[in-house]
Amino acid sequence: MSEPLLQIQNLVHRFANGVQAVKGVNWQIQKGEFIVLSGSNGSGKTVLVRHFNGLLQPTSGSVLLWGKPVSRQLLIARQTIGLVFQDAASQMVAQTVYEEVAFGPENLRLTASEINHRVTQALQTTGLTGLENRHPLELSGGQQRRLAIAGILAMQPAMIVLDEPFNGLDYEGVVQTLQQIVSLHQNGHTILVITHDLEKTLAHATRLAIMHQGQMVLDGTPQTVLPQAEKYGVKPPYHYHQRPLNSITWLT
Amino acid sequence: MADLVLFRYTYRQSVIHALDARCKFLCMAAFTIAVLLQPYGGHYTGLVAMSSLLAGIYLLAKQPAGMVKKMLPVLLVWLPMLIVVPALAKAGTPLAPKGVLARLSQEGLQYGIGYGWKFVLFLVFSQLMVATATVSEISKAVAWYLHPLPKPVPAVVGVLLSLTLAQIPALFDAYQQINAAQTARMGNRVKNQVKRMRNLLLPLLQNLFTRADELAMAMEARCFTYHRAQYHLPITAHDRAVTAIFCLLCGLTAWVGRTL
Numbered sequence: 001m002s003e004p005l006l007q008i009q010n011l012v013h014r015f016a017n018g019v020q021a022v023k024g025v026n027w028q029i030q031k032g033e034f035i036v037l038s039g040s041n042g043s044g045k046t047v048l049v050r051h052f053n054g055l056l057q058p059t060s061g062s063v064l065l066w067g068k069p070v071s072r073q074l075l076i077a078r079q080t081i082g083l084v085f086q087d088a089a090s091q092m093v094a095q096t097v098y099e100e101v102a103f104g105p106e107n108l109r110l111t112a113s114e115i116n117h118r119v120t121q122a123l124q125t126t127g128l129t130g131l132e133n134r135h136p137l138e139l140s141g142g143q144q145r146r147l148a149i150a151g152i153l154a155m156q157p158a159m160i161v162l163d164e165p166f167n168g169l170d171y172e173g174v175v176q177t178l179q180q181i182v183s184l185h186q187n188g189h190t191i192l193v194i195t196h197d198l199e200k201t202l203a204h205a206t207r208l209a210i211m212h213q214g215q216m217v218l219d220g221t222p223q224t225v226l227p228q229a230e231k232y233g234v235k236p237p238y239h240y241h242q243r244p245l246n247s248i249t250w251l252t
Numbered sequence: 253m254a255d256l257v258l259f260r261y262t263y264r265q266s267v268i269h270a271l272d273a274r275c276k277f278l279c280m281a282a283f284t285i286a287v288l289l290q291p292y293g294g295h296y297t298g299l300v301a302m303s304s305l306l307a308g309i310y311l312l313a314k315q316p317a318g319m320v321k322k323m324l325p326v327l328l329v330w331l332p333m334l335i336v337v338p339a340l341a342k343a344g345t346p347l348a349p350k351g352v353l354a355r356l357s358q359e360g361l362q363y364g365i366g367y368g369w370k371f372v373l374f375l376v377f378s379q380l381m382v383a384t385a386t387v388s389e390i391s392k393a394v395a396w397y398l399h400p401l402p403k404p405v406p407a408v409v410g411v412l413l414s415l416t417l418a419q420i421p422a423l424f425d426a427y428q429q430i431n432a433a434q435t436a437r438m439g440n441r442v443k444n445q446v447k448r449m450r451n452l453l454l455p456l457l458q459n460l461f462t463r464a465d466e467l468a469m470a471m472e473a474r475c476f477t478y479h480r481a482q483y484h485l486p487i488t489a490h491d492r493a494v495t496a497i498f499c500l501l502c503g504l505t506a507w508v509g510r511t512l
Contacts, residue, residue, distance in 0.1 A: 055473055075475060083473045091470030095261040095386040095418060104474040112483040133263040
């Protein structure tokens with residue numbers, strides 16, 4: 001087996017107030033996987049993924065990216081692991097769609113033509129071409145979510161982590177965002193989706209993992225994990241055992 | 253579609269939007285000097301000329317009419333105060349022989365009207381400035397003007413300015429939401445104004461800090477650094493021409509105000 005993209009070794013994260021959010025997680029992510037990470041509120045999912053690109057530093061344990069500790073290659077980690085936050089609006093730093101997408105490449109101090117090329121490509125990929133001069137907050141919820149993804153795509157990451165990407169979206173917004181995620185996976189990106197709502201995405205997942213009280217309690221193929229999901233507070237899709245797995249999606 | 257929010261960039265295809273932000277700063281300087289040169293007491297010809305100039309710019313910038321309506325609450329709070337305080341403070345001929353009006357002087361009132369008028373002109377101009385230039389354009393222009401200073405200063409000032417300006421509309425939004433949520437629970441019936449203010453300010457501050465925290469995290473995730481790539485488009489002949497015409501018109505209105 002090739003070297004994993006990410007390797008999490010005995011990761012512990014304790015906040016200043018003593019709360020232990022992540023308790024000794026060991027995990028591996030291979031390139032090209034589509035992982036759905038689920039678990040009840042406060043189970044430590046968001047805290048865990050924020051270690052992937054060094055936004056949080058572990059209390060103990062380590063996170064290795066391509067075999068090297070993330071803490072020793074922060075800039076590379078932040079380019080390689082793109083993190084789309086739960087509330088898309090909170091990560092908007094600019095006043096036009098174009099500038100919002102250009103924010104990352106500008107931080108990388110790329111040339112003007114390279115920035116323009118990456119922004120144009122990211123907007124094309126996410127279907128936001130033509131909205132360059134619009135204010136990000138004027139876009140619909142689904143478009144805002146895709147803009148957040150475009151901002152990450154412009155950094156050309158190998159893996160994209162989406163934290164509750166369907167939160168607060170209507171049916172159309174969910175479908176737009178899900179189409180985007182599936183298409184990114186088909187284009188070779190490694191995808192990690194944090195969600196409570198397995199019904200929307202599970203058909204596309206190659207792996208399902210469940211966290212509970214700071215620990216990774218289940219990890220495997222959706223078929224093997226689903227029957228035990230409910231005892232950790234994760235609601236399985238309706239009649240999942242009577243339906244083929246590839247029907248558990250909101251994409252028709 | 254989001255509501256119109258004051259001090260938020262509003263894209264339109266207009267000659268004002270196309271103007272380079274560095275030129276807009278020059279125009280702002282010319283406008284400010286012209287407004288400050290206008291006399292205060294009783295002579296409003298110059299202010300009428302400046303208002304006409306500003307109205308023309310507003311139309312050229314194709315700004316939504318609803319924005320003026322949005323400014324009204326701000327004006328209704330500040331304008332009476334700006335007009336009445338000088339009328340009370342400045343000595344002169346009383347407005348009426350007796351009663352409350354006797355406490356106000358005609359000279360003070362004229363001064364206050366001029367002062368309030370200038371305040372409105374500044375407010376509308378500032379609104380036009382941020383509605384027609386993106387925060388990034390403004391902060392890059394500021395950094396450009398600060399270029400002679402030591403290296404980190406323009407970068408830090410530019411970033412701080414861009415973040416502050418970018419968050420103002422979000423704060424307006426948050427304030428409106430908090431206010432609406434409290435009004436829905438009869439919060440507007442609280443008679444003690446200090447308590448009412450505290451009820452509004454505490455959640456607003458909490459919102460502000462949470463938002464700042466999330467924003468910092470999101471910026472860090474996208475490799476934020478003060479030494480970001482900053483590219484300017486060259487100032488074109490069109491930019492120079494528009495700036496020159498505007499500065500000339502400002503000079504003309506100042507002359508009108510001081511001589512007619």
